[in-house]
C-alpha cells in the first residue's frame with residue numbers, strides 16, 4: 001500500500017505483529033457501507049466521475065454479498081479490514097477501485113466503522129436490558145406479598161417483600177438503559193471526512209456522508225474526529241457498570257440457592273451437577289456471569305490505560321481499542337441474555353423466606369417507632385428497644401413472644417396494642433412511604449418502572465428503525 005516510500009517491504013514478522021484483521025474483520029459490513037456513502041458523495045461533489053463511482057457502488061454491493069455468503073476472502077497480508085475491502089474492490093472492478101480512497105484515510109474510516117458498530121450494540125443492549133427488566137418485573141408481580149428479610153451488612157435488618165427487592169434491581173438496570181441512550185448521543189457523530197487528521201483539500205460534503213450513514217452530525221474537529229475514543233471508553237464503562245449489576249444479581253442467586261438460605265432454586269436447565277458428588281446441583285450460570293464481569297472490568301481498565309497518555313492525533317496504539325471493546329460487548333450481551341432466561345425459570349421459596357423473618361429481630365425498629373408514636377424521643381426508644389432485644393436474645397425468643405408484663409418492664413408506655421405492630425406483615429404493610437415496601441407502594445413502583453422501561457425500550461427501537469431506514473436508502477440501487 002505504501003510501497004512507493006519504501007526500499008524493502010515489511011517483514012512477515014512485522015506484518016503478523018501489526019495485523020488487526022482477526023479482530024476488525026467484524027467491521028467489514030460497516031466498512032463497506034461507509035465506503036458506499038463516501039463514494040456517492042465523491043460523485044455528488046464531482047470529485048470523481050459518475051461512471052467510476054457507479055462501478056464502485058456496484059462492486060461494493062457485490063462485496064457485501066460475498067460477505068453474506070462467506071465468499072469474501074480476507075488476506076492476512078493486508079493488515080486490516082479497511083485495506084482488505086479496498087483491495088478486494090479493486091480486484092473486482094479494476095482502476096476505479098483504486099480511486100475510492102480519495103479524500104479519506106483509514107484513520108477516519110476506522111473511527112466511523114467503530115461508531116456504527118457500537119450504535120448497533122448500544123441499541124441491542126437497550127433491548128436486552130429492557131427484556132431482563134421485564135423478567136424481573138413479572139417475578140415482582142408474582143411476589144408482591146412474599147415477605148423476606150431485608151439485609152444490611154448481610155445481617156437481618158427489616159422485612160421487605162421480594163417484589164420490592166427485585167424492583168431495586170430493575171431500578172439499577174433502568175439507569176444502565178438510560179446511560180446507553182445518553183452515551184448514544186455522543187457516539188452518534190460522524191468522523192468520516194476528517195481524513196488523516198487535518199481535513200482535505202477536496203470539496204467534500206461531510207454533512208451528506210453523515211446523514212447518509214444515519215449520524216446526527218459530522219464531528220466538529222477533524223483532529224478530534226480521528227483521535228477521539230471517548231465513545232469507546234464510555235461504551236466500556238456503561239457496559240461494565242451493567243456487568244457489575246448482573247454480577248450482583250447473580251451473586252445473590254448463588255447465595256440464595258445455598259441450603260443455608262434456600263430462597264431460590266434455578267431450573268435444572270441453568271445448573272450443572274458434579275462429576276463426583278451425586279447430590280450436587282450447582283448454579284454455574286450465575287457463577288459464570290459473576291466471574292465474567294471481571295472480563296469487562298479488566299478490558300475497560302486496559303482500554304483506559306491505553307488511552308491515557310496518547311498524544312494527538314491518531315496513534316497505532318488505538319488499534320488495540322477494538323479487541324477490548326468487542327470483548328466487553330460480547331460479554332455483556334451474552335450475560336444479559338442468559339441472566340434473563342435463568343431468572344425467568346427460577347422458583348422462589350415463599351415459605352423459606354417468611355420463616356427466615358422469624359429470626360434476627362427484624363421488627364425491632366417497629367417497637368422503637370411504636371414508642372415514638374406514644375411520645376418517647378427516638379433516641380430513648382432505640383435504647384429501650386435495644387434492651388428488650390437483648391433480653392429476648394438471652395431468653396432465646398422473638399420480641400413478639402415476650403409477655404406484656406415483660407415488655408412493660410422496659411417501658412410502662414407499652415400497651416397490648418404493641419403486638420399488632422410487631423407482626424412481620426404489619427412491618428411490611430405499614431411502610432407505605434414513597435418507594436417503600438408496603439404492597440401499595442410496591443405496586444406503584446412496579447407501574448412506574450414498567451412505564452419508564454418501556455419508554456427507554458421504545459426510544460431505542462425507534463432509533464434502530466431510523467438507522468435501518470438510513471441504511472436501506474443508502475444501499476438502494478441508484
Ligand code: ARG
Nearest residue numbers: 020080106107110316318319
Ligand atoms: N487498523 C487500524 C486501527 O484499527 C486502522 C487505522 C490505521 N491507520 C494507520 N495510520 N496505520 O486503528
